[in-house]
Amino acid sequence: xxxxxxxxxxxxxxxxxxxxxxxxxxxxxxxxxxxxxxxxxxxxxxxxxxxxxxxxxxxxxxxxxxxxxxxxxxxxxxxxxxxxxxxxxxxxxxxxxxxxxxxxxxxxxxxxxxxxxxxxxxxxxxxxxxxxxxxxxxxxxxxxxxxxxxxxxxxxxxxxxxxxxxxxxxxxxxxxxxxxxxxxxxxxxxxxxxxxxxxxxxxxxxxxxxx
Ligand SMILES: NC(=O)c1ccc[n+]([C@@H]2O[C@H](COP(=O)([O-])OP(=O)(O)OC[C@H]3O[C@@H](n4cnc5c(N)ncnc54)[C@H](O)[C@@H]3O)[C@@H](O)[C@H]2O)c1
Numbered sequence: 001x002x003x004x005x006x007x008x009x010x011x012x013x014x015x016x017x018x019x020x021x022x023x024x025x026x027x028x029x030x031x032x033x034x035x036x037x038x039x040x041x042x043x044x045x046x047x048x049x050x051x052x053x054x055x056x057x058x059x060x061x062x063x064x065x066x067x068x069x070x071x072x073x074x075x076x077x078x079x080x081x082x083x084x085x086x087x088x089x090x091x092x093x094x095x096x097x098x099x100x101x102x103x104x105x106x107x108x109x110x111x112x113x114x115x116x117x118x119x120x121x122x123x124x125x126x127x128x129x130x131x132x133x134x135x136x137x138x139x140x141x142x143x144x145x146x147x148x149x150x151x152x153x154x155x156x157x158x159x160x161x162x163x164x165x166x167x168x169x170x171x172x173x174x175x176x177x178x179x180x181x182x183x184x185x186x187x188x189x190x191x192x193x194x195x196x197x198x199x200x201x202x203x204x205x206x207x208x209x210x211x
Contacts, residue, residue: 006031008136009082011074013065013122014092016043018201019148023089028056032087035078037061037122039092057082065092065118071125084133088126090119091148095203097163097210108166115170116177119147123181123191130189142188145181149174149193163211171195 010027014020016038024034028051036051038044041062048060061077063070078085094114096107123145130143152164153171161168175193182191198204 008032008086009035009078009084010087010089011035011037011061011078011085011126012089012091013037013063013074013118014039014148016040016047018203019196019199020089020091021047023091024051024058025056027087028054028058033057033059033082035059035061035074035081035085037063037065037074037077037092039064063122065090065122066113068121068125071121072128074122075125075129079129085126085129085143086136087144087146088122088130089146089148090122091146092118092122093148093203095164095167095207097160097207098165100162100165103165108169111166111170112173115167116173119174120177123147123177127181127185127189141190143190145185145189145191147174147178147181147191147193149178149195151195151197154195160207160211 010032012020012024015024015036024036028034036044036047036058044060044062048058051058059077059081061074063074065071075085094110098107126145133142135142150171152168153175178191178193185191
C-alpha cells in the first residue's frame with residue numbers, strides 16, 4: 001500500500017472513541033498530525049493525551065457538529081496548531097434501535113441533526129479552509145473529505161431493518177450529501193464516503209443490547 005506523505009493534517013469528528021479514535025491512531029501511525037474533535041470534551045482531551053503520550057502530534061477540539069460556529073472553531077484549531085487542514089473525516093454519528101411504529105418526530109430530528117447536518121457543517125467548514133490553501137504537491141487536491149455513511153445506507157433488508165428507520169435514512173442522506181459535495185468541490189477537494197459494516201464499538205454494543 002502506498003504510504004501517505006508524512007505531516008498531513010487530519011481532523012476527525014467523533015474521535016473520542018470507536019471508529020473515529022481508531023482512525024486517528026492509524027493516521028498518526030502513518031505520520032499524520034491529528035486533530036481529535038468530539039462533543040464529549042473530556043473524552044476528547046483524554047484521547048489527545050493518550051496519542052501524545054505515545055509520541056504522536058495531536059490536538060483536541062471539542063465541538064458539537066450540529067453547531068456551525070463550533071465546526072468553524074474546530075477547523076481554526078487545526079490551522080492554529082498545524083498551519084493547514086489536509087483531510088477532514090466527518091465521522092461523528094448517532095444510532096438508535098426503535099421499532100418502526102414507536103418512532104417519533106424527535107428520533108428523526110436527532111439522526112438528521114447529527115448524522116446529516118453535522119456531516120455537512122463539518123465538511124463545509126473544512127472546505128472553506130481547504131479552498132484557501134495550496135495543494136501539497138502539483139496534481140494533488142487542496143484537501144480531502146471523508147464522510148462516514150454505513151452499509152445501512154445501501155442495504156434495506158436484514159433483521160435490523162424494522163428498528164433503524166431514521167438511522168438508515170440519515171446514512172442514505174450522507175451518501176447523497178457526499179455526491180453533492182464531490183461534484184460541488186471538484187477538482188480542488190475530493191469527497192468520498194465510507195460505508196462500514198458492523199464494527200465492534202460502543203455504538204454497536206448499544207444497538208445490539210437494545211435490539
Ligand atoms: N460501529 C458500527 O458498526 C458502524 C457501522 C457503520 C457506520 N458507523 C458509523 O461510524 C461512525 C462512528 O461510529 P462508532 O461506532 O465509532 O460510534 P461511537 O458511538 O462509538 O462513537 C461516536 C462518537 O461520536 C461522538 N458524537 C456523537 N454526537 C456528536 C455530535 N453531535 N458532535 C460531535 N461528536 C458527536 C460521540 O461522543 C462518540 O465519541 C458513526 O457515524 C456511525 O454511524 C458505525
